[in-house]
Amino acid sequence: MARAARLLALAAERAAGPGLAPVPAPGCARLVLLPPARGARPGPQGARGEPAEGAGWAGGGSWAGGGSWAAPEGAGCGRWRQEPGPAEWSEAVAAAAGALQAGGLVAVPTDTVYGVACLAQDSAAVRSIYSLKGRNGAKPLAICLGDVERLYRYCHVNVPEELLRDLLPGPVTLVLERSEELNKDLNPFTSLVGVRIPDHPFMRDLARACPGPLALTSANISSQGSTLSVLEFQDLWPQLSLVVDGGPIGDIQSPECRLGSTVVDLSVSGKFSIIRPGCALTPTVEILKKKYGLEPESS
Numbered sequence: 273m274a275r276a277a278r279l280l281a282l283a284a285e286r287a288a289g290p291g292l293a294p295v296p297a298p299g300c301a302r303l304v305l306l307p308p309a310r311g312a313r314p315g316p317q318g319a320r321g322e323p324a325e326g327a328g329w330a331g332g333g334s335w336a337g338g339g340s341w342a343a344p345e346g347a348g349c350g351r352w353r354q355e356p357g358p359a360e361w362s363e364a365v366a367a368a369a370g371a372l373q374a375g376g377l378v379a380v381p382t383d384t385v386y387g388v389a390c391l392a393q394d395s396a397a398v399r400s401i402y403s404l405k406g407r408n409g410a411k412p413l414a415i416c417l418g419d420v421e422r423l424y425r426y427c428h429v430n431v432p433e434e435l436l437r438d439l440l441p442g443p444v445t446l447v448l449e450r451s452e453e454l455n456k457d458l459n460p461f462t463s464l465v466g467v468r469i470p471d472h473p474f475m476r477d478l479a480r481a482c483p484g485p486l487a488l489t490s491a492n493i494s495s496q497g498s499t500l501s502v503l504e505f506q507d508l509w510p511q512l513s514l515v516v517d518g519g520p521i522g523d524i525q526s527p528e529c530r531l532g533s534t535v536v537d538l539s540v541s542g543k544f545s546i547i548r549p550g551c552a553l554t555p556t557v558e559i560l561k562k563k564y565g566l567e568p569e570s571s
Contacts, residue, residue, distance in 0.1 A: 301512040303502070304367055306381065306474055306519070307360045365474065368516055369481040372397075376513025377404060379491050379505065380478065381521055382470040384443045384533050384551055385498040386491040386505065388512070389416065393484040395457035401487060404511050407494045412459040414445050414466035416488040418479035423467055426454045426485055430541045431564070438559050441471040443552045447537040458487060464539055474518060490532060498530045536560070537569070545569040 368378050375397050377390050388404065390397035392415050402409060417423055420436050428449040429436070439446065450465040459465060468488055470476065479486055490498045491505045499505045500521045509515060522529030534550030544566045546553065560566040 301379075301509040301515045302367075303515045303517055304364045305517045306364050361474075361477075364516060365477045365481055368478050368514055371513040372478075372482055372486070374513070377401060377511065379502065379508070379512050379515040380475060380488075381472060381516060381518030382468075382475050382488075383441075383472045383521075384470070385500060385521060385530060386502065387416075387488050388491045388508070389478075389486040389488050391482060391484060392458050392487040393455045395455060398455070398458055398487055400511075401489060404508060405489065405492070405494045407489070410461055411494075412462055412464075412466065413487045413489055414468050415454070415458075415485040416468045416470065416475065416479055417485055418469065418476045420469065422485075423448075423469075426451050427465065427467060431538050435559070435564050438563065439556060440467075440469040441476065442469070443471065443533045443550065444468075444556055445533045445535040445548075445550075447535065447539060447547065449539050454485070464537070466535060468533060472518075474516065498532055500524045500529060538566075540569060543567055543569040 368380065371378050372389065372391050375391075375394055377388055377397065377400055380387050380389050388401060390401055392398065392413075398413065401407070401413065415426060417426075420433070420440055423429065423436065423440075428451055430449075436446070445466040445468050447464050447466045449463060450459075454465060469479075491508060492499050493507070501519075501524060502515050502517045504524075528551065531551040532548070534546070534552040534556050535548035536556060537545040537547055542565075544557075544560045545568065546557070
């Protein structure tokens, strides 16, 4: 077993079962430094995975040779630094999936900004996300999936599958009619649900490793700015089970990199409505109007 794997195993003594991540000590989330994904595309702000100026590789992070614990400046918790490789990538996915299955909240990198995820079918975890963010209970959470195929289980789809694949994975949230399979305690005040499939290899692997959809929201207090590095949301760490550090997302000096996903409502046949412009408005509208002939709902 690799040294990193041994450390994870030792840390998991209080886990709920095999492969599950530990419940962290009070006031201290465990950090996992995410290794670069082999074959990952430059990410996250450009169209279809192309890099914006100043953007790094998706899933990238800075690494120190040899195994050691290091504390980020100003942080109270250590993070594991190890030479990157397939084993370390798999361990990071397994640790995050385990923490989620144990009912925890996990901070994750996406193709837009950092997010906080929990299992969408876990009502207690969903309530914990609202408490963490100080979020208005009437403001819905999106779900995150790993593949377009899984979307049909949790949504009633009234657009061509080709349209879904033109936009997903990518920095877009599609709002559709929810199905009966989705947890009734998730957004019980609406018949709609937003769906994300981030164009980020870690998020897709994590979603595939979980038994149901993830509930996903930005890693920040409600009404505050979105975050592009793990140090920007240190105040949330004490309430998290795990923080996955994928390095800075985009250019942290650029306001445009903090816009989040473009949110578009496709629940009305033949129409679309932009709920949030986000970072991919122009290419999204172009695809919907020019390729599929959808009309803005206001018209």
